[in-house]
Amino acid sequence: MLDRYARRRYVDVVVRAACVIATLIALIPLISVLYYVTRRGIGGINLAFFTELPKPVGESGGGMANAIQGTLKLVFLACVFGIPPGVMAGVYLAEFGESRFGKWVRFSADVMSGVPSITVGIFVYALVVLHEKHFSAFAGGVALAVLMLPTVTRTTEELLKLVPESLREAALGLGVPQWRATLRVMLRTAAPGIATGVMLAVARVAGETAPLLFTAFSNPFWSSGFDEPTASLPMNIYNYAVSPYEEWHRQAWSAALVLLLLVLLLNISARLLVRNRVGAR
Amino acid sequence: MSGASSQSKISRTNQRKGASGDDKSRWDEVSVSTLVPKMRTTDLHAYFGQAEVLKGISLQIAEKQVTAVIGPSGCGKSTFVRCLNRMHEVIPGARATGQVLLDKQDIYQGDVDAVRVRRRVGMVFQKPNPFPTMSIRDNVLAGLRLNGERPDDPDAVVEKMLQRVALWDEVKDILGRAGTGLSGGQQQRLCIARSLALEPEVLLMDEPCSALDPIATARVEELIHELRKSYTIVIVTHNMQQAARVANFTAFFYLGKLIEHDRTDVIFTRPKEQRTEDYITGRFG
Amino acid sequence: MNRRHTDREYEGELESLRERVLLMGAHVEEVLALAMRAYVDRNVLLARGTIELDSTIDQLELEIDEAAIQILARRQPVASDLRFITTTLKLVTDLERIGDLGVNICERVAELGADRSESPHDPIPRIADVAQGMVHDALDAFVAGDAVKANQVIDRDKAVDAYYAQLYPELLPRMMSNPNVVFESTRLLSIGKSLERLADHATNIAEMVVYMVKGQDVRHSGPASHQ
Numbered sequence: 001m002l003d004r005y006a007r008r009r010y011v012d013v014v015v016r017a018a019c020v021i022a023t024l025i026a027l028i029p030l031i032s033v034l035y036y037v038t039r040r041g042i043g044g045i046n047l048a049f050f051t052e053l054p055k056p057v058g059e060s061g062g063g064m065a066n067a068i069q070g071t072l073k074l075v076f077l078a079c080v081f082g083i084p085p086g087v088m089a090g091v092y093l094a095e096f097g098e099s100r101f102g103k104w105v106r107f108s109a110d111v112m113s114g115v116p117s118i119t120v121g122i123f124v125y126a127l128v129v130l131h132e133k134h135f136s137a138f139a140g141g142v143a144l145a146v147l148m149l150p151t152v153t154r155t156t157e158e159l160l161k162l163v164p165e166s167l168r169e170a171a172l173g174l175g176v177p178q179w180r181a182t183l184r185v186m187l188r189t190a191a192p193g194i195a196t197g198v199m200l201a202v203a204r205v206a207g208e209t210a211p212l213l214f215t216a217f218s219n220p221f222w223s224s225g226f227d228e229p230t231a232s233l234p235m236n237i238y239n240y241a242v243s244p245y246e247e248w249h250r251q252a253w254s255a256a257l258v259l260l261l262l263v264l265l266l267n268i269s270a271r272l273l274v275r276n277r278v279g280a281r
Numbered sequence: 282m283s284g285a286s287s288q289s290k291i292s293r294t295n296q297r298k299g300a301s302g303d304d305k306s307r308w309d310e311v312s313v314s315t316l317v318p319k320m321r322t323t324d325l326h327a328y329f330g331q332a333e334v335l336k337g338i339s340l341q342i343a344e345k346q347v348t349a350v351i352g353p354s355g356c357g358k359s360t361f362v363r364c365l366n367r368m369h370e371v372i373p374g375a376r377a378t379g380q381v382l383l384d385k386q387d388i389y390q391g392d393v394d395a396v397r398v399r400r401r402v403g404m405v406f407q408k409p410n411p412f413p414t415m416s417i418r419d420n421v422l423a424g425l426r427l428n429g430e431r432p433d434d435p436d437a438v439v440e441k442m443l444q445r446v447a448l449w450d451e452v453k454d455i456l457g458r459a460g461t462g463l464s465g466g467q468q469q470r471l472c473i474a475r476s477l478a479l480e481p482e483v484l485l486m487d488e489p490c491s492a493l494d495p496i497a498t499a500r501v502e503e504l505i506h507e508l509r510k511s512y513t514i515v516i517v518t519h520n521m522q523q524a525a526r527v528a529n530f531t532a533f534f535y536l537g538k539l540i541e542h543d544r545t546d547v548i549f550t551r552p553k554e555q556r557t558e559d560y561i562t563g564r565f566g
Numbered sequence: 567m568n569r570r571h572t573d574r575e576y577e578g579e580l581e582s583l584r585e586r587v588l589l590m591g592a593h594v595e596e597v598l599a600l601a602m603r604a605y606v607d608r609n610v611l612l613a614r615g616t617i618e619l620d621s622t623i624d625q626l627e628l629e630i631d632e633a634a635i636q637i638l639a640r641r642q643p644v645a646s647d648l649r650f651i652t653t654t655l656k657l658v659t660d661l662e663r664i665g666d667l668g669v670n671i672c673e674r675v676a677e678l679g680a681d682r683s684e685s686p687h688d689p690i691p692r693i694a695d696v697a698q699g700m701v702h703d704a705l706d707a708f709v710a711g712d713a714v715k716a717n718q719v720i721d722r723d724k725a726v727d728a729y730y731a732q733l734y735p736e737l738l739p740r741m742m743s744n745p746n747v748v749f750e751s752t753r754l755l756s757i758g759k760s761l762e763r764l765a766d767h768a769t770n771i772a773e774m775v776v777y778m779v780k781g782q783d784v785r786h787s788g789p790a791s792h793q
Contacts, residue, residue, distance in 0.1 A: 164410070166406060166408055166410040167410055167412060167413075169368070169371075169404075169406060169410070170406065170410040170411075170412070170472070170475075171412075171423075171427060172368060172371060172399065173366070173368065173399060173403060173404035173405075173406070173476065174399070174400075174403070174423065174424035174427065174428075174475065174476065174479060175396050175397065175398075175399035175400035175403075175424065175428060175479060176396070176424075176427045176428060177396050178371075180427060180428075181427075184427055185412060185427070188414050189412070189413055189414050191414070
């Protein structure tokens with residue numbers, strides 16, 4: 001009997017060690033990416049990077065101020081076009097999702113989340129760019145929003161469903177109309193989770209390059225408003241990386257680092273924003 | 282012992298008895314037929330889809346008294362209580378027919394707004410459900426705020442409601458803390474305060490103590506005893522001893538029908554129906 | 567009580583309690599029967615022996631009280647069960663007192679010895695008959711849950727009271743005419759008193775049985791309320 005016990009202890013230790021090792025292996029890509037990008041990119045980070053426009057080939061120096069601004073612009077537009085419809089669709093699915101129509105909506109969202117981003121880019125190209133007869137940040141924002149939409153919808157729906165029905169009942173019991181109970185109680189309770197999901201969607205979308213190829217395109221100068229072709233960090237990384245210039249390669253690494261930090265910042269601020277609503281625990 | 286001191290003892294006892302509101306001799310004369318009903322149901326039927334869960338319930342709820350609804354699982358007691366504030370129909374596929382009078386008004390009549398009914402007939406649920414995203418203070422005010430009302434002096438409202446549920450002293454320094462940070466019994470009292478903030482006339486309680494430990498239960502029962510002075514209370518409970526402790530009137534439901542409705546002391550000492558007797562003495566199944 | 571409790575252990579506890587009450591009742595009836603036989607036969611030995619039986623009765627009272635309180639504490643009985651338990655608690659008090667009164671009678675019989683006056687009419691046996699019958703019927707009513715029978719017992723108390731009231735007027739002339747019979751007559755008065763009180767206790771038992779069966783408290787309300 002003691003032998004069996006000892007054997008079980010041994011198996012326990014082995015499996016545990018295997019789990020730890022597996023976790024470490026899984027962390028390797030993450031850590032190595034962070035480390036490598038930081039190492040290669042940190043050298044090019046200086047004030048100029050954030051404030052100056054790109055210089056012509058051959059001249060050293062210059063920065064990616066316009067690309068940074070462009071990415072921010074595009075992300076902003078993507079949020080404006082993608083979050084409200086996505087959240088509302090999610091609310092609809094959570095409330096009425098069992099109807100025939102609801103099942104079709106859910107199916108479409110699932111399918112859309114698998115559509116390649118370049119296809120979305122071409123779609124928006126045909127829809128917006130051809131119509132407007134020029135590239136624009138607006139088109140880029142629309143493309144990114146379409147990419148975000150399924151994720152936001154499904155996240156909202158799933159998180160709303162996780163909110164206990166007892167809260168809705170409590171609200172109804174207080175004489176609150178159904179729609180207000182959903183929005184101000186259920187949605188509010190699910191908000192932290194939804195914010196997280198949205199931020200994940202935004203973070204994914206901020207780094208997309210393919211859809212921007214045909215919509216926002218690129219711009220060596222500042223773009224004003226939302227109606228002109230816009231530079232963006234992912235596009236610049238692509239363009240600079242495939243170029244033969246060493247200087248541009250360095251800048252591409254720095255751009256990658258900045259993009260990484262931007263995504264990190266988005267995540268953290270989203271968490272902080274929602275946590276402060278409840279007060280100290 | 283001299284005669285004088287025993288005389289004074291007798292007069293002091295009589296004085297004490299007269300001072301309390303519950304004079305035993307007058308209570309004995311009260312019966313179901315003499316009570317003033319705050320709510321009355323007439324031939325109430327309730328359905329979940331095709332299944333008939335309540336089969337013609339005609340029951341009066343006495344004003345400013347506690348009425349307990351007891352019965353085995355599935356007898357329809359929760360459904361009945363949910364019909365009293367039109368929460369039953371919130372469930373998809375659920376409907377009810379018949380009359381439910383609140384004072385003299387039928388709340389199931391076509392043009393009556395269910396939402397308004399729920400302002401007058403509040404509800405407390407089995408599992409305490411304070412809103413997790415709100416502080417204790419905001420929870421108490423939630424009913425008002427969610428309806429777009431802004432009380433002139435919210436702090437006064439919060440204090441008054443928390444005093445009424447005997448929670449003020451325990452939480453007055455932590456009003457900013459999340460509602461879910463309290464113990465189960467405190468959460469339930471908070472939910473009661475939240476309902477009371479809307480100044481309902483009737484308070485429905487669906488097994489309010491099921492999730493609480495005995496001490497918290499005792500406090501909620503004490504609270505019910507206090508609240509009776511100002512509100513009409515209907516409490517669903519599967520704990521018969523609780524019904525015996527807390528309620529003035531008790532209604533026994535079985536398989537969707539009302540079997541017996543009488544003063545609690547009558548139900549628990551000499552019930553008229555054999556099925557009532559069998560249920561409360563444990564001779565069922 | 568035609569259906570059984572779901573909890574069979576509880577059902578068993580109630581059954582056991584009922585059986586013990588019946589046992590106590592049987593002992594009490596036996597004491598009374600023996601006491602009256604000792605009286606009729608003026609059998610001092612029997613009288614003394616009967617006194618010994620009282621300890622069993624007292625012991626049973628203690629056991630029954632204890633068992634009833636246990637059930638109250640652990641089972642929180644309601645309705646008919648509650649009425650049964652409270653009836654039992656009160657009933658055994660009365661039974662125990664009846665046993666003591668039987669002992670009193672035996673003590674008086676022992677004092678009488680072989681003494682028997684030449685008087686033609688002994689008024690005691692007819693009081694004893696009714697009183698013993700009341701005890702017997704009250705216990706039967708308890709077993710059967712028969713409120714009608716119990717009410718009949720309550721009605722018979724009047725007869726006992728009437729017979730007892732006649733006792734003194736009947737014995738007084740005898741005592742006045744013949745001082746030798748004073749000792750005997752006073753003992754007879756005492757026995758008659760014991761029998762009258764015994765009948766009152768039987769009446770109490772019957773009233774409790776009516777409460778147990780119907781939920782009506784008929785004590786202290788006089789004959790008008792009896793149906």
